[in-house]
Amino acid sequence: MSDDGVSLEGGSGSVSSDGNTTTSILSFSPTASDHGLILTCKASNQRIPMSELRDTWMLRVLYPPKVTLTLGHGLDADDIKEGADVYFECHLVANPWVLRVWWLRDGQRLLSNATSGIIVSNQTLVLQGVSRSSSGRYCCEASNTEGSSRSPPFHLKVKFEPICGDGSGRKVLGAAKDEPLSIECKVEAEPTASLFRWSFNSTPGISRDLTEFTAEPGGSMLTYIPKVAADYGTLQCWGRNELGSQRNPCTYHIVPAGKPDPPNGCDLFNVTHHSVVLTCKKGFDGGMKQKFALLVKSGDGLMANLSANVPEFLVSNLEPAQDYAVTIFSINAKGWSKGSSPIVVRTLPAPGLKEQRRSTGPGMGGGDDRIGGGFNGPWLYILLAAGSTLIVAAAVGAIVFVIRRFKVDSPVRERRCEPQRSPKREEVPLNPGVSTFTDTSVSDDKNPDLIPPSNESLLECSSAPYTITARPSSKRNSATQMPVKPYHVTWAPILQSRNCATQTPPPHKESSV
Structure with missing residues (x-):
């Protein structure tokens, strides 16, 4: 076996049991450089002249891109100064061909930006008018269906004159x-x-x-x-x-050297029912390194004492809906500054049950369900609910008691002013001195045209009561066209000096209406 004229070692052969078939197997790992080469397998029998046979395959090797980056032609990497134009070239070898090419500086991908002088054109990167901020490690990245690869980084150093390091x-x-x-x-x-x-x-x-x-x-x-x-x-x-x-x-x-000035321009952020964030601007440090302290007071009690290297504080473990006075100081080796103007902080009301949290500030109890001798947590709300129920029940009971007492303790009013029912036909009036509407011959149900006066108005004690008697007169019911025995109403005033307690009517005159 050979690969483009180069013999490959490591093949193994086997012969069938009948001795008529010989099999050879070759195992090898192709590389990118083997792509497009011809692999040939040759076999011959030394005893038979001109008996050689061969079989060939063209190798098609797939591999991720191989990427290299070079500085543009004519540029000296050791002599690039501010204001110069620089460009890079990305060289690729891949099978299949690359799908996308990226340019990176210090691991961050670069995009075309003419304003910043960056031009990306596929396999070329152009930097116009470089400055010291253009220095960094540049590389090219390419990808295909087999994977992605990056070129070795190229460290670009732009030369510039000294400047202050602290800005x-x-x-x-x-x-x-x-x-x-x-x-x-x-x-x-x-x-x-x-x-x-x-x-x-x-x-x-x-x-x-x-x-x-x-x-x-x-x-x-x-x-x-x-x-x-x-x-x-x-x-x-x-x-x-x-x-x-x-x-x-x-x-x-x-x-x-002297004491520092206090911070100024303080602002509050993220005010909640138990915390607040406070930031300030530094004052003059007195010419020495300074740090900052924050004091939180509620009334005359110190609730928190915090310190930091910058005037930014997170104050927590506060009570809902409470006012706090916050003061900030600057400190250096010469002493404390004057306190800043007190800042009033009011926390928001709690959205639900109070959080059972442990306080870390001085003067605040931690880890207990009782604060200042009162209850905290769910028990407080249970007691409030029970108290509210008792108050409502007591108010309702007091109203009922007053109403009943008024009725029981005022018998004269009840007897004089309470409206009385019209007695039924067979009932005997309770007050024999006052006659009611009666008709032994015709009932009220058969005479719809009759609208008797209200007993309540007739018995109103504030005006002189009357005795009413009805006498029939000749009229016809317009609805039924039946003759109706008319009534003749007689009003008899009763003197106001009538004794409502005994219901004894005084003598009266009869008037006809």
Whole structure:
């Protein structure tokens, strides 16, 4: 067996039991370079001339992309300065062919952005007007149906002059007289800055160079000791590399050390029924490193005392619907600042049952279901529900008692003013001195035209009561066309001096209506 003229070893052969068939088996692992080669199997019998037979196969090897990245032609990787244009090329070998190509810088994929000077064109990446922020590790990534591959990273280093490493390059430092102050000047540069220069000035336009400092690649350290008032002023530091000296120096203002100013511009965020987030802006640090403290008070009691390196605090374990006074301080080696203006924080009402949580602040009980001698948790709501039920029941009972008492304790009103039922035909009136509507010959059911006056109005004690008698008169029912025995009504006033208790009617005159 051979692979494009190269003999392959490792094949194994076997002969059938009858000796007429010989079988050979070859096992090997093809590589990407074997794609498209011819694999041939040849067999011959040495005893029979010209008996050679062969069989061939063309190899089709599938594999993920092989990716390499190179810098554009004519560019020197060791001499790329700010403002230059740079481009990369991505070289691919794959079977099947790649589906997509990506460009990455420091592991982040890059997209075309003409504003930022980034142009992606399939297997080419163009960077226009590079700056120090363009430095990084670039690579090319390609993928096909067999997988994805990345090229080895190419570290692009854009050369630039030194700049201050802390960004702003201006700091205020406090120092007491005869107190050594260590000042570190760090700069960023490519290549790294190795030469430094320091100067001091206390009067505008007048400066003097300082020579007692140490330098190392990337930074310098100066120990400064102010001894008199004239030693307080401004220190400046410059770095230098092969491209030139630093244009804008790093500046440090030396001031007498003192207590810091309190934080200002405080804001509240995420106020809940048991917590609040508070952030403030730093004040002047007094020229020294500072930290911050927060005090939370409820009335005269201290509820929390927190500290942090930045003026941002999360205050928790508060009670719902309570007012708290919050004060923030700055602290440095010289002491505490004045307190900030008190900030009033009111927590929200609890949305449901109070949380049973353990307090970590001083003056607050933790882990107990009783706070301040009262109940906390579900028992409080059970007691409130029971109390509300008792109050409602007592109110209803009081109303019923008053109504009943009024009826029982006022017999005169009940006897004088209570409306009385019209007695039935066979009933005898309770008051023999007052006659009611009676008719022994015709019942009320057979005379619908008759609308007798209301007993209640007739018996109203506030006006003079009357005795009513009915006499028939000649009329016809319009609905039934039946003759109806008319009535003649006689009103007899009863004197107001009538005794309602005894129901004895006084003498009266009869008037006919």
